[in-house]
Amino acid sequence: MNTFLNTLNSNNMQTKKPFKNLKIFASGFLMLTGLVATAQQTTGDVVKKADVDPGTTITDGAVRVIDNKGTIKYLQTQNGITMLSNTTANVTTTTWQLGGVLTDSTFIDIDGKLFGLNGLELIDAATESASTDATTESDAGTGTGYTILVRDEATGATKKLLATELIQSGQEAFTATLAQTTFALTGAPVLPSFSQVWVYRNGAKLIANVDYTVAASTVTLVENDYAVYAGDIVEIQYVK
Structure with a gap:
């Protein structure tokens, strides 16, 4: 990481400034990672990724930092967060942004809070x-x-x-033969309950589950005080 330290020295940065920037950077990072906390690794040892060197581009690596007590630590990305280092001016700026490919199943639990x-x-x-x-x-x-x-x-x-799968509807008309009572819809669509199926005989609406019943893709007429004659037009409509 000598390149990192040399870059800071060459830019004549004051000693306290990196620590201040580190705190701001770390605070933003913690806020971001809190959104996907349930997808982060919470047990076991974390495998360190390759260093992100100034002037290079890497989409999955680690940045070495030093806290105000001189302890060396590493920040690295996981689960669809992309990290890039600048390839111009040989600076050590690192950008953290959402995107990429998730490596683990990810859930955001809003815990009763608004998410929009x-x-x-x-x-x-x-x-x-x-x-x-x-x-x-x-x-x-x-x-x-x-x-x-x-x-x-x-x-x-x-x-x-x-x-088209959210709301499906259909309509088909048949010319009946004498005493025909069963009418199977073309394509065999599975009909919903009778309350979502409307049947008309020569333009007159029949009473659902009284004058007709529904099973699978077939409507069966029940001849209550009427009879089916040759040439009757039976129309079936449905929404599901």
Whole structure:
């Protein structure tokens, strides 16, 4: 780390100034790491990473510092925090920022506190549409349109959902044969409960779970005070 000390001397920095900067740097670092505390290593020995030398670029390393008692310590990154040293002017400034690839599962427990994101853009319905080609674990720039972020309650994982999977609807009309009572929807979509399925005979609405029942992708008419004639139009609508 002689290069580090020589750089400080060559810049004619006062003795107390590095300690002051170190305290400010360490305070900010502790605030940042508090956000991902549950993902940090809390037991066992920490393996020291390679030194970050002035004038070089390294995305995963350690910076050696000396506290006001002369004890040598190291600061290093983990879990998606990127560290870069400047490659110009041979200075020892190090930038800490969020980003990169997580090396461990990471949870932020807000513990009843408010957690939100400011500055989010509103979707422009005139120019943006729901994604039809989204794929699992894709990076930005892959696919088009937008998806919806949801939370898996079993694992806490954040996942994405196609807008078409959030609310699905369908409609199909059949021309009945004489005494036909069962109507299977094309494509075999699994229908929701009867309260979310509407059936019409020649434009007249039938009573749910009285004049018809629902099972899987099939609607079965129950001829209560009516009969199905050849040429009747039976329309089925559903939302799930």
